Amino acid sequence: MTMPPLVFAFLAALAIIASLGVILQRNPVHCVLSFALALTDIGVLFMGLGAVTVGFLQIVVYVGAIMILFLFVIWLLNIQADALKPRGNLGIKFAGAIGAAALAAELFVTFSSYPRMREIRTMPPDFGSIASVARMLFSDYLVAFEVTSLLLLAAIVGAIALARTTTGAASPALPVTVGGDAPAGAPVDAASSSIASGSPAREHA
């Protein structure tokens, strides 16, 4: 399964434009959205090259999980676009220049050795297919797969235990509002008063 050159050119150009959007835009939310577009685009490129599983994983993991995490962090920190005006920090620019030069050198070396790269054998046709990955996951790595779910469960329980606002009993550190003390039968009242008092009871809103 090969891509028509025009499709590849379009996707490649889109990836470059989206990547430029990540670093050139002011609003951090726009940057993150550009980043999500770039990663989705690369995922589609992977699929076009026949690596369907990698393409899907790229989209699920990077766009589905990591990008959403980025967005949450940006919302939580409530970064204003004005606060992110480019500062003339010479050190950061210098470090960035070194990083870019190193990457350029690495790419140059890689592409200049391209004739030798052709000797690398191609993978068997079903390598990395969803079926073969699933076969591995549910046979050799079955225990690892199941333990991962327990790991995530433990992480969720731990996070909720640390982050929830009440521990069942009355919690003295919470700002006590009139609505906050109301029973669950009066949610509207609770929402309005907690917003009025500025308490972080966002789940009502």
Next chain:
Amino acid sequence: MNQFTLSAVHFAWLPILPLIAMALGAMTVMLVGPQVDDDDSAGLGVIALLTLLIAFVLTLFTFSQNHLAFGGALVADDYAAFFDLLIIIATAVIVAMSLDYVSDEGLAGAEYYALILFSALGMMLMAAADDLIIIFLGLETMSLAIYALAGFMRRDPKSNEGAIKYFILGAFSTGFLLYGIALVYGATGTIKLEPIRAALAAGNASNPLLLLGLGLMLIGFGFKVAAVPFHMWTPDAYQGAPTPVTAFMAVGVKIAAFAGFMRVFMVSLGPVSAEWSGVLWVIAAITMTIGNLTALVQDNIKRMLAYSAIANAGYLMLGMAAAPARAAGGAMLYYLLGYAFTNLGAFAVVIALARRSETRDRISDFRGLARTHPGLAAAMALFMLSLAGVPPLAGFVGKFYLFSAALGAGLVWLVVIAALNSAISVYYYTRVIVEMYAREGGEVTIEPLGARPALLISIVVAVAGTILIGLYPQPYMSSAAAAYASAVRRPAIAATAALR
């Protein structure tokens, strides 16, 4: 195994049954939890204890099995069974000493006991893993639960500080471990422990990829066992955590981390022990020295025990530095056994001393304890003497076996350093005894232990363990040696099979 057939998957259920019991128990606690008030959560602890009892019985069946299960992900040998039993007993004692503590402090009982069980599950996985991925997952399951437990006193800034430090540094060190695993995989082409050993025994020991991966894994494990210079989180996390959780960190995490550390390095990376035993020599020396010297100046009993735990990690790594010697492994297992009971007891006494929402964890708080509560003071004195290495207690016999095994391996100077360190440690352990027995003043009034039977039982169990294991070491020592031998023997069998 290219062609997938059901028979190719080795479905031996036995080694995974204790783990399933633990997971089901944790979920039962979480399901029952919402029906229970936080001030009265002892019932949930009883469910956790029952779970541990079931897992204990199931683990007994895995003795003298010696086979791989689930495509080589888990191994059922005496080594895994020994560590699993030790972890289950330690967890049960910790749950027992938590029963009154958790409800008195108003901690969220359902989450607390569920996380304890999840963490113990991760520890057992580390002991029974025969695959670097399973070791990593076990370590993470254990650690994530412990991070949350360390910060469980949410209103206490010290608890928050300790948990954040532990979490950030822990996540960082896990990255090192994972990177190391990836490089070892790249160097040997496998993540299963036994094929790694076979590949290394066949030679390619000086592969730089392998050496880099080995070093990174050493950092990852060194962090979990609190070896210098990866120990910075230890005192803060130990001091801030709820005291039963501190005991869990000092005993459970250390046992499990050493279980994985020993199996990976002494067995799987055994053929290249020349590459890492020198590094461990240095780490062991600075770990015990810095741990003991810093413990000298601590005024807080939990911080002192934290540095004591660091020093003990140093003694244990002395056994690892003596790796090719078969006796060292058995001695380390025995040492961990004695260490577990002694430390559990010491932390239980610290819990007994505390009162509702008032932590009394300064060493001067022990002043005059011998007059008001002679039994409790005697128990604490016993634990301190055992930690200091006074015969005939468990700590002494453990050190004796460990040091003589290292001497047998020719590590004379390291044993000299260790002996000097033991002498230094006597000072700060006896300081607690002096406070209890010889200092004037100090009015210690605690809630009578009769009202807290579970705590009393856990102290009694720890006292019995500390005395019994020390006084009559033979059966424990021979089972420890047999357990370690079972971890080493299996590769030996496989190696002879490969020769044919």
